[in-house]
Amino acid sequence: GAGVSQSPSNKVTEKGKDVELRCDPISGHTALYWYRQRLGQGLEFLIYFQGNSAPDKSGLPSDRFSAERTGESVSTLTIQRTQQEDSAVYLCASSLSERNYNEQFFGPGTRLTVL
Amino acid sequence: GENVEQHPSTLSVQEGDSAVIKCTYSDSASNYFPWYKQELGKRPQLIIDIRSNVGEKKDQRIAVTLNKTAKHFSLHITETQPEDSAVYFCAASRTPTGGSYIPTFGRGTSLIVHP
Numbered sequence: 001g002a003g004v005s006q007s008p009s010n011k012v013t014e015k016g017k018d019v020e021l022r023c024d025p026i027s028g029h030t031a032l033y034w035y036r037q038r039l040g041q042g043l044e045f046l047i048y049f050q051g052n053s054a055p056d057k058s059g060l061p062s063d064r065f066s067a068e069r070t071g072e073s074v075s076t077l078t079i080q081r082t083q084q085e086d087s088a089v090y091l092c093a094s095s096l097s098e099r100n101y102n103e104q105f106f107g108p109g110t111r112l113t114v115l
Numbered sequence: 116g117e118n119v120e121q122h123p124s125t126l127s128v129q130e131g132d133s134a135v136i137k138c139t140y141s142d143s144a145s146n147y148f149p150w151y152k153q154e155l156g157k158r159p160q161l162i163i164d165i166r167s168n169v170g171e172k173k174d175q176r177i178a179v180t181l182n183k184t185a186k187h188f189s190l191h192i193t194e195t196q197p198e199d200s201a202v203y204f205c206a207a208s209r210t211p212t213g214g215s216y217i218p219t220f221g222r223g224t225s226l227i228v229h230p
Contacts, residue, residue, distance in 0.1 A: 031216070033217070041222065041223070042121075042204060042220050042221060042222040042223045043159070043204060043220040045217055045218075045219075045220075048216075048217050050216070056217060058217075059217075091158065091159070103149065103161045103164070104149075104161070104218070106151075106158040106159045106160070107158060108157075108158050109158060
């Protein structure tokens with residue numbers, strides 16, 4: 001079946017503009033994660049959704065970052081008033097549930113460049 | 116919270132040699148340890164994982180060992196091939212007990228296999 005998809009694949013924006021990144025998880029996966037990966041760096045956790053529970057937002061770096069998820073489907077990550085340090089690849093991952101040891105399936109990422 | 120340290124950051128080997136990547140973790144409650152491989156420009160993909168009830172797991176040329184007492188785990192790749200060249204990430208997490216399931220990733224090891 002289809003894997004995790006993300007759009008756009010690349011986004012170039014000007015400093016101060018808002019951007020919206022989209023993630024389509026694998027159908028049936030209740031858990032969804034957003035990560036940020038700066039060039040040559042590791043995976044920085046941003047936010048986690050599990051079913052209808054309140055999201056875990058503990059990784060969001062500032063109040064310019066927010067995310068939503070509609071039920072157990074699409075999620076959007078919004079960055080307001082973008083800054084140059086927001087430039088990175090934003091990865092989305094989904095997994096079957098949190099109840100078991102479940103593999104995370106990653107999307108291809110959105111490469112964000114803030115000029 | 117959990118803290119995962121990964122070493123080395125870069126590892127260069129000759130084709131056919133073995134490669135070992137080591138990770139340490141801080142949360143004694145962590146019980147699931149996956150390893151992800153990320154080829155250049157691609158998404159991370161799970162290659163092997165280990166749960167806390169075993170000390171070693173093998174899958175062809177790849178093996179992972181876990182020492183719960185010392186809180187460290189390692190990835191071993193034997194008979195390395197050029198296609199093993201990638202960035203490898205370790206992670207640690209625990210099944211949730213009322214909280215959320217968020218893996219903590221190491222900073223990654225760039226493995227280069229020279230033909």
